[in-house]
Amino acid sequence: DLKWIINPYDEFALEAALRLKEKHGGNVAIVSWGPQRVVESIRTALAMGADTGVLIDDPALDGSDSLGVAMALAAAVKEINPDIVVCGSRAVDYDEAQRGPMVAELLGWPHLALAVALDSDGTNVTIDRPIEGGKVVIQAPLPALVTFGGSHAVWNPRYASLPGIMKAKKKPLAVKKLSDLGIDASQVGPGSARVLMTSLQMPPQRAAGKIIDGGLDTAGKAVELVRSLHEEAKVI
Amino acid sequence: MAKCVCVIAEFRQGVFRRVSYEVASAGKRLADALGTNLCAIAVGAGVAEKAAELGRYAVDKVYAADDPALANYVAQTYVPVIADIVAQVDPAALILPASVDGKDLGARLAARLRAGLAQDCTEIACINGEIKAKRPIFAGKCFAWCEWAQGALPVISCRPNVMDCLAPLEDSKAEVDKVQVSVPEPRAVVKAMDLDTTGKVELTEADIIVSGGRGMKGPENYGMLEELAKVLGAAVGASRAAVDAGWRPHSDQVGQTGKVVNPTLYMAVGISGAIQHLAGMGSSKFIVAVNKDSEAPIFTKADYGIVEDLFNFVPVFTEEIRKLKSSCS
Ligand SMILES: Cc1cc2nc3c(=O)[nH]c(=O)nc-3n(C[C@H](O)[C@H](O)[C@H](O)COP(=O)(O)OP(=O)(O)OC[C@H]3O[C@@H](n4cnc5c(N)ncnc54)[C@H](O)[C@@H]3O)c2cc1C
Ligand SMILES: Nc1ncnc2c1ncn2[C@@H]1O[C@H](COP(=O)(O)O)[C@@H](O)[C@H]1O
Numbered sequence: 403d404l405k406w407i408i409n410p411y412d413e414f415a416l417e418a419a420l421r422l423k424e425k426h427g428g429n430v431a432i433v434s435w436g437p438q439r440v441v442e443s444i445r446t447a448l449a450m451g452a453d454t455g456v457l458i459d460d461p462a463l464d465g466s467d468s469l470g471v472a473m474a475l476a477a478a479v480k481e482i483n484p485d486i487v488v489c490g491s492r493a494v495d496y497d498e499a500q501r502g503p504m505v506a507e508l509l510g511w512p513h514l515a516l517a518v519a520l521d522s523d524g525t526n527v528t529i530d531r532p533i534e535g536g537k538v539v540i541q542a543p544l545p546a547l548v549t550f551g552g553s554h555a556v557w558n559p560r561y562a563s564l565p566g567i568m569k570a571k572k573k574p575l576a577v578k579k580l581s582d583l584g585i586d587a588s589q590v591g592p593g594s595a596r597v598l599m600t601s602l603q604m605p606p607q608r609a610a611g612k613i614i615d616g617g618l619d620t621a622g623k624a625v626e627l628v629r630s631l632h633e634e635a636k637v638i
Numbered sequence: 639m640a641k642c643v644c645v646i647a648e649f650r651q652g653v654f655r656r657v658s659y660e661v662a663s664a665g666k667r668l669a670d671a672l673g674t675n676l677c678a679i680a681v682g683a684g685v686a687e688k689a690a691e692l693g694r695y696a697v698d699k700v701y702a703a704d705d706p707a708l709a710n711y712v713a714q715t716y717v718p719v720i721a722d723i724v725a726q727v728d729p730a731a732l733i734l735p736a737s738v739d740g741k742d743l744g745a746r747l748a749a750r751l752r753a754g755l756a757q758d759c760t761e762i763a764c765i766n767g768e769i770k771a772k773r774p775i776f777a778g779k780c781f782a783w784c785e786w787a788q789g790a791l792p793v794i795s796c797r798p799n800v801m802d803c804l805a806p807l808e809d810s811k812a813e814v815d816k817v818q819v820s821v822p823e824p825r826a827v828v829k830a831m832d833l834d835t836t837g838k839v840e841l842t843e844a845d846i847i848v849s850g851g852r853g854m855k856g857p858e859n860y861g862m863l864e865e866l867a868k869v870l871g872a873a874v875g876a877s878r879a880a881v882d883a884g885w886r887p888h889s890d891q892v893g894q895t896g897k898v899v900n901p902t903l904y905m906a907v908g909i910s911g912a913i914q915h916l917a918g919m920g921s922s923k924f925i926v927a928v929n930k931d932s933e934a935p936i937f938t939k940a941d942y943g944i945v946e947d948l949f950n951f952v953p954v955f956t957e958e959i960r961k962l963k964s965s966c967s
Contacts, residue, residue: 410894410895411895467754468745468748468755469748469749469752469754469755472749494777494894494895495775495776496775496776496782497757497758497773497774497775497776497777498757499741499745499757499758500744500745500748500755500757501745502745503713503742503745503746503749504745504746504748504749506713506746507717507746507749507750508749512713512714512825512826513713513714513746513826514826515713515742516738516742518888528829531738532738532888532889533738533739534655534737534738534840534842534843535833535834535838535840536831536832536833536834537831537832537889538710538828538829538830538831538832539828539829539830539831539832540712540826540827540828540829541826541827541829542714542825542826542827543825546826552888553878553881553882553888553891553895553896554878554882554895555878555881555882555884555888555891556888595754595787596752596753596754596786596787596790596791597754597755597756597784597785597786597787597790597792598754598784598785598786598787599782599783599784600770600783600784600785601782601783602780602781602782602783603772603780603781603782603783604780604781605774605778605779605780605781605920605921608925608939608941609941610938611925611927611937611938611939611940611941611942611943612941612942612943613932613937613943613944613945614942614943614944615945620946620950620951620954621954621958623944623946623951624951624954624955624957624958625958627926627942627944627955627958628955628958628959628962630942631903631924631926631942632962635903635924635941635942637846637902637903637923637924638846638870638903638959638962
């Protein structure tokens with residue numbers, strides 16, 4: 403009994419998009435590739451405040467590599483012709499972490515990655531991007547694509563309200579095939595995938611841990627832990 | 639000779655970052671398996687002068703794109719410059735760091751080159767001349783092996799702190815080819831760069847991490863962990879509960895929606911061990927858990943468990959470490 407959720411980074415992106423809409427007006431469109439069950443996720447996004455949805459549902463896309471998926475997403479974006487595209491930095495399933503920048507490259511747009519803060523005056527978009535040991539502030543002219551990092555504490559994505567859920571039922575949601583997007587099915591799918599997942603491997607089981615106890619008091623446990631780390635594990 | 643293996647070295651603020659050496663080392667092992675040379679691409683302002691250093695990590699030749707306009711990493715300017723070099727070099731594989739910039743670069747570059755990218759790899763193998771790479775999926779619960787279609791260029795980013803580094807070869811210098819670059823007009827620009835100068839250890843590169851969770855009870859108590867971290871030469875991390883509570887900055891969060899870390903030693907203090915936290919630290923070499931609840935799930939992953947009130951245990955433990963350090967020095 404699996405519960406399917408919206409990728410948390412995509413929720414952060416959606417939250418940022420809804421704030422841009424509150425500030426500048428306009429519409430927020432949701433684009434997703436996936437099977438029919440994704441309709442439910444799109445409705446959730448519409449209930450949070452997005453305006454329209456597009457589901458790309460075409461079996462020809464199954465088994466595509468990330469670039470194949472990015473081609474389909476880029477084609478859908480082109481039809482919508484937005485000022486800004488927001489997406490997650492990675493999807494927490496396969497952790498591919500590539501489709502956002504790929505879409506930007508295919509569109510020939512600038513992209514800014516891993517936003518933990520975002521601002522736009524309607525002409526440019528500026529983000530804070532954490533890097534090892536610090537952060538950079540980086541800016542691009544619109545149209546641009548932004549990928550989102552951060553965390554729940556940073557973006558605090560809103561919940562769908564009850565009236566929001568009611569309204570979402572009536573918002574437009576289109577289902578498209580590759581041919582609707584002008585994509586030749588032979589460009590995508592497993593046949594044209596450059597990289598493929600060929601096998602899975604389970605990680606080594608961690609050996610059962612050892613609780614340091616043996617009737618020792620706090621100080622005794624501290625001594626024993628230091629000894630274990632120094633003499634057995636040799637890590638300090 | 640067969641096509642070379644090519645690595646991208648990451649140059650920031652005048653130095654190659656350590657992960658560049660890890661990537662060169664991984665590249666060297668692959669080049670040996672394929673019976674070929676190792677070359678590198680290095681991009682940055684002033685990089686040509688430093689590029690020969692990469693010879694210490696077995697790089698034979700460096701293509702250096704040295705231009706003031708390339709001082710800061712911007713995907714849109716770096717990608718065309720690197721793509722031109724890759725087209726000229728025509729390597730058998732392209733390996734780069736899965737650092738913050740490297741992951742971003744790899745994605746855009748792979749799209750431009752119409753290449754296949756495997757991000758955040760923890761192992762590269764070569765079986766009968768076929769290149770394979772292993773990467774964690776589903777928050778590290780499983781690994782996937784990736785292979786490439788005939789004719790597709792493998793682009794492989796390597797998770798920092800995982801690939802073994804070669805012992806540096808003294809006095810070994812790489813040949814440096816300073817390439818002509820035409821830097822495209824930047825459309826994205828770096829407005830400010832704010833780097834920590836206090837010598838704080840970066841979580842993703844730390845050898846030892848001490849993390850505190852909800853059990854820390856409040857921001858004021860992290861001083862205790864910072865003290866311990868100082869004595870150990872460690873970085874301080876946090877669980878989402880601590881970050882959500884506003885006790886610690888998001889940059890300290892370890893886990894599925896935080897950082898993925900690979901230290902030799904990870905100490906979880908007052909952290910229950912939720913699956914999303916394990917996603918960020920489960921591959922640490924050694925895990926120590928300090929928790930007053932003997933049923934906490936973290937104990938099933940810990941090499942050493944301490945069932946104690948952290949407020950009693952941590953100061954005593956810090957003192958014992960201090961004693962050890964002073965007896966060793
Ligand atoms: C989509 C999603 C993404 C998430 N991403 C992350 C992530 O990136 N990182 C992350 O950490 N979590 C993440 N979580 C949250 C995760 O599920 C847990 O809620 C979180 O890790 C709990 O943090 P904690 O262990 O600090 O708190 P708790 O689970 O509350 O545990 C606190 C522990 O401290 C112990 N304790 C209390 N007082 C003391 C004391 N005095 N001495 C010793 N021990 C004490 C308790 O026994 C308890 O085990 C995510 C959740 C979701 C749904
Ligand atoms: N099937 C998809 N439909 C819509 N967006 C996607 C899809 N897959 C990936 N993305 C976007 O690309 C981001 C990065 O995903 P990935 O490269 O798969 O880790 C996600 O956070 C989404 O914003």
